[in-house]
Amino acid sequence: xxVALFWxxxxxxxxxxxxxxxxxxxxxxxxxLLVSFLAAGGLVILLGLAYLGxxxxxxxxxxxxxxxxFMIAYMxxxxxxxxxxxxxxxxxxxxxxxxxxAFVLLGAGAxxxxxxxxxxxxxxxxxxxxxxxxxxxxxLTMIILGLVLLAAMVGAVVLALNRGRYDRFxxxxxxxxPADPARGGIxx
Amino acid sequence: MNWPxxxxxxxxxxxxxxxxxxxxxxxxxxxxxxxxxxxxxxxARAAGGRLTGAVAAAPLAEVARLLTGxxxxxxxxxxxxxxxxxxxxxxxxxxxxxxxxxxxxTVSRMSVGVVWFNAMExxxxxxxxxAGWGANGTxxxxxxxxxxxxxxxxxxxxxxxLICAAAGAQSLNVAQVVTAQAHVWFAVWMPAAFAVYLAAxxxxxxxxxxSYPAGRDLAGxxxxxxxxxxxxxxxxxxxxxxxxxxxMAVPLFLGGGxxxxxxxxxxxxxxxxxxxxxxxxxxxxxxxxxxxxYAELAWVVLIPLTIVQALVVSxxxxxxxxxxx
Amino acid sequence: xxxxxxxxxxxxxxxIGLYGALSxxxxxxxxxxxxxxxxxVIIAAAAFWHYLAPGMASGQxxxxxxxxxxxxxxxxxxAVTTAIYRARDVSMTDEAAGLRR
Numbered sequence: 001x002x003v004a005l006f007w008x009x010x011x012x013x014x015x016x017x018x019x020x021x022x023x024x025x026x027x028x029x030x031x032x033l034l035v036s037f038l039a040a041g042g043l044v045i046l047l048g049l050a051y052l053g054x055x056x057x058x059x060x061x062x063x064x065x066x067x068x069x070f071m072i073a074y075m076x077x078x079x080x081x082x083x084x085x086x087x088x089x090x091x092x093x094x095x096x097x098x099x100x101x102a103f104v105l106l107g108a109g110a111x112x113x114x115x116x117x118x119x120x121x122x123x124x125x126x127x128x129x130x131x132x133x134x135x136x137x138x139x140l141t142m143i144i145l146g147l148v149l150l151a152a153m154v155g156a157v158v159l160a161l162n163r164g165r166y167d168r169f170x171x172x173x174x175x176x177x178p179a180d181p182a183r184g185g186i187x188x
Numbered sequence: 189m190n191w192p193x194x195x196x197x198x199x200x201x202x203x204x205x206x207x208x209x210x211x212x213x214x215x216x217x218x219x220x221x222x223x224x225x226x227x228x229x230x231x232a233r234a235a236g237g238r239l240t241g242a243v244a245a246a247p248l249a250e251v252a253r254l255l256t257g258x259x260x261x262x263x264x265x266x267x268x269x270x271x272x273x274x275x276x277x278x279x280x281x282x283x284x285x286x287x288x289x290x291x292x293x294t295v296s297r298m299s300v301g302v303v304w305f306n307a308m309e310x311x312x313x314x315x316x317x318x319a320g321w322g323a324n325g326t327x328x329x330x331x332x333x334x335x336x337x338x339x340x341x342x343x344x345x346x347x348x349x350l351i352c353a354a355a356g357a358q359s360l361n362v363a364q365v366v367t368a369q370a371h372v373w374f375a376v377w378m379p380a381a382f383a384v385y386l387a388a389x390x391x392x393x394x395x396x397x398x399s400y401p402a403g404r405d406l407a408g409x410x411x412x413x414x415x416x417x418x419x420x421x422x423x424x425x426x427x428x429x430x431x432x433x434x435x436m437a438v439p440l441f442l443g444g445g446x447x448x449x450x451x452x453x454x455x456x457x458x459x460x461x462x463x464x465x466x467x468x469x470x471x472x473x474x475x476x477x478x479x480x481x482y483a484e485l486a487w488v489v490l491i492p493l494t495i496v497q498a499l500v501v502s503x504x505x506x507x508x509x510x511x512x513x
Numbered sequence: 514x515x516x517x518x519x520x521x522x523x524x525x526x527x528x529i530g531l532y533g534a535l536s537x538x539x540x541x542x543x544x545x546x547x548x549x550x551x552x553x554v555i556i557a558a559a560a561f562w563h564y565l566a567p568g569m570a571s572g573q574x575x576x577x578x579x580x581x582x583x584x585x586x587x588x589x590x591x592a593v594t595t596a597i598y599r600a601r602d603v604s605m606t607d608e609a610a611g612l613r614r
Contacts, residue, residue, distance in 0.1 A: 006514045010522045017529045017549050021537070027269060027321050033545055034314060040552050043519075044576070047563040051300045051360065052576050056555065058307040059580060062343065063587055065313045065336060070591050071541050074598065079266070079324075095536035103528035110520035120568035127300065127360065130577070133570035141574055145581050152585040156592035162599055184484030
């Protein structure tokens with residue numbers, strides 16, 4: 001039963017991943033990628049990582065819908081309607097050759113490498129194992145992830161906004177309330 | 189970490205047989221019907237009409253009317269996406285309700301039930317946006333985008349409120365969250381998390397003060413292009429989501445089936461109905477708020493508030509080895 | 514359901530994502546390819562944890578790091594796309610050398 005579920009999820013992940021670059025409507029492309037991620041989350045749950053699988057599902061739904069907003073905004077034919085065919089691609093043959101070569105290399109490595117034996121039994125509570133290691137031996141990883149996320153947040157806002165302090169508060173930085181296109185909810 | 193669990197352990201070990209999963213949507217629909225009927229009764233009373241039995245059964249009549257209604261077809265609609273988005277709303281509510289224990293009986297023994305509830309409720313983001321997109325209509329699309337904006341505002345405070353409840357119980361398992369409230373309910377010493385959770389229940393079912401995606405200024409927004417069974421899917425989905433949220437508030441913040449004298453499942457039902465009554469009553473008292481008024485509030489006020497609440501919970505759990513008030 | 518099967522699936526997702534990242538012109542479509550590549554890495558890391566070393570949490574930490582990398586890549590990628598669009602009114606890579614000033 002679990003083997004059947006594995007095959008269903010694996011074929012779903014690969015097929016919907018392939019459909020991402022074949023469909024014409026941008027909304028359908030985003031939903032295809034979302035389906036691929038949901039299948040991947042299901043596979044992670046099958047491997048015994050319940051918390052990580054559900055977190056992958058949770059985060060990927062949010063990320064894909066935010067990505068859908070940007071896809072619709074920045075693609076020229078978001079609904080795939082109209083006479084212009086969705087052929088916004090270049091170097092198709094060389095890209096296909098490179099990716100086929102990559103698949104052959106990775107697949108050969110996966111099949112031919114002498115994988116070691118399993119190093120021990122699975123823990124009773126993988127979530128607890130993850131929490132304990134993040135708070136202990138892998139605390140450095142956690143700190144770096146936190147800093148990277150903070151830097152990404154600040155960097156993304158700075159890159160995307162083309163207004164600064166002087167646009168908001170005037171030339172002498174004294175104008176209150178600030179000159180924003182939409183007022184916020186708490187009157188800052 | 190010594191929770192006095194003995195008197196609860198014997199109650200929370202009952203696990204339902206696998207076929208009981210099919211009962212979950214039925215029970216959820218029952219509670220949702222009660223909430224919709226109460227809403228109808230309050231509307232009739234506010235309008236000054238007579239309260240007959242037909243008013244209380246109005247949701248059933250509405251279901252019958254919509255089931256036999258005709259679907260609206262718009263030009264160049266995205267039929268696959270539209271239908272799947274509409275179906276996904278009630279399905280998400282039913283999946284989220286799978287982890288809610290009924291009294292002392294749990295259908296799912298998932299070790300990450302709290303995160304599962306969050307993940308299933310997030311599916312509404314995808315469902316409502318896709319339902320707004322698929323109709324190929326301007327007002328419908330604007331309604332779908334409004335739901336995404338609302339989602340960005342409510343999601344992080346909701347996640348942090350759920351983290352508060354899980355941290356208080358030191359587990360993501362819903363049964364252990366119930367067991368950890370053997371002495372004091374979480375709603376008593378995590379009031380900020382409870383209040384944020386109830387507001388988020390309104391937000392993810394887009395009813396009440398957060399019905400901005402289906403607002404009257406958009407001729408119904410996401411519901412503008414819906415009729416017949418499509419409309420039933422979304423309308424029923426909203427009430428099912430509200431009910432699932434109210435049902436989850438009981439094991440997370442109100443002690444599950446704990447209570448004197450009566451059996452546990454009666455207490456679960458009573459508490460769920462009480463939360464639903466509060467939500468349905470308050471829905472008519474609060475005006476619909478625009479997203480640009482609460483988005484900044486959610487990010488700048490509610491997120492620090494829930495983080496401080498989580499800090500308080502963590503300090504209590506660490507220093508006292510448990511709350512025994 | 515062996516380790517090799519999971520790794521083949523991960524390699525397939527990696528290859529599909531690589532094809533998309535190399536052949537698409539629009540920046541957002543390239544990002545979709547990158548997301549597929551990271552999807553493959555998540556499945557591979559989880560499979561390594563389960564089949565080789567479930568007693569150590571390193572496999573799980575790799576999955577967490579990859580998920581964070583996905584989020585960061587999406588955030589900064591869309592911010593860069595917005596900046597390019599504002600500066601040059603384009604959203605295609607073939608015309609996007611304009612941020613380098």
